[in-house]
Structures are given as C-alpha cells and as structure tokens.
Amino acid sequence: MKKKLILFLAILSTFSGYGIDRPQNVHQKAIGPQYLVPPHKKSNTVKKGLQGSSGQEYRPVYFITSVGSGGNTLSTHDETVWLISSRDARKASRWSAQSPITITPNYSYFSSYDYRLINQTTRESVKANLSQGPLMKYALFIRRIDSYGYIELEDNSQWKVNRSSRFYTWKIGQAVLLGENSSWFGREHILVNINENNYMTASRQH
Secondary structure: OHHHHHHHHHHHHOOOOOOOOOOOOOOOOOEOOOOEOOOOOOOOEOOOOOOOOOOOOOOOOEEEEEEOHHHOEEEEOOOOEEEEOOOOHHHHHOOOOOOEEEEEEOOOOOOOOOEEEEEOOOOOEEEEEEEEOOOHHHOEEEEEEOOOOEEEEOOOOEEEEOOOHHHHHOOOOOEEEEEEOOHHHOOOEEEEEOOOOEEEEEEEOO
C-alpha cells in the first residue's frame, strides 16, 4: 500500500507546474524581498467607475541595459529580466544597450513563450517569458479596481480591461508592466501582472 501511494504521488508531481512544454523556473525570482512582494491589501470594489477621456496616444517603452551571454536573457532599465527563446537568442545577442523595446503578446500557436519584445531601432522581435520583475522603486502598482473592469494605477493612469477569468484574480497592491497590443486583437495595450504572471488587454482611459 505504501509503495502504491509513493507511485501515485510521483505521477501527480509530473503534471504540476506551468505545463509540459513551458520552460521551468521562469518566474521564481519575479516575487522576492528585494523585488516585488506579494500584495498585502485586499481587493476592494470601487463603487464609481474609473472612466476618463479615451483616445490618448500612449506608448510604453523600455530600454535595454544588458543582454546575457548568447542572448538567452535580456534586462531593461527598470531591472526587469526576460528569458529569451533559444531560437531567438542569437538575434537578441546583437541588440545594443539603450535600444528601446516594447512588450507585446505572442500570439503564435504552439509557443511556450507568452510575449514578444520588439526592438524599436531594428524592428526585430524575439519571443520571451518574464523571468524577474522590476525593482519596487520602478514598479507601477494597482491602486483601484472596480467591478466594471476599470483599473487605476499609482501613476493615476486609468485602464479598461476585458473581464476574463484573470480579472477576478487581480488585486489592489499588485504590480504591472505596460505593453502594446496588436490592433488586430482589439484593445491597444496590455497590462502584465507581475504577481500573477499573466496579462490582460487594456485601453487607456486617462
């Protein structure tokens, strides 16, 4: 009986984690004492929606500070670290420090990487996963969320997001990165939640 229980637990452990084809240990460092800490506030419903004037142009840009040996990692000015796809590592290794990049979703089928980083100088892109969140002094934290899908960040920017199942796991006090979204897929931007390690498409309201 004891041997059967041990065998069952071993089989169960093989199905845990991010998935069979997803790189392991990608997000272990994203939440830590010197980086981003888990939210300490409970999510409260905001009675009034966070509506504002829409249509304002906004483009979040990050600047490369270093590229790892062989191009397997990439760091930006806020000390966010990205794990680069092995197929794109050679391309990333040629990117220069201070080059501006933007974050977009990776809509490629059968890919285990959630994002694409687009070099605004060369117009090249590489597939990437978030490996480490930014230092707290550079992070944007969620200040308010309401039940209508409006989110306000600590820089006073206000966003309307799709109320998918992910929306109900996001909380006040969590940190986000800002990215762009293809116009072919609806909303113009994405909010990348560091603590949840996922994103939602969003439109800036104010």
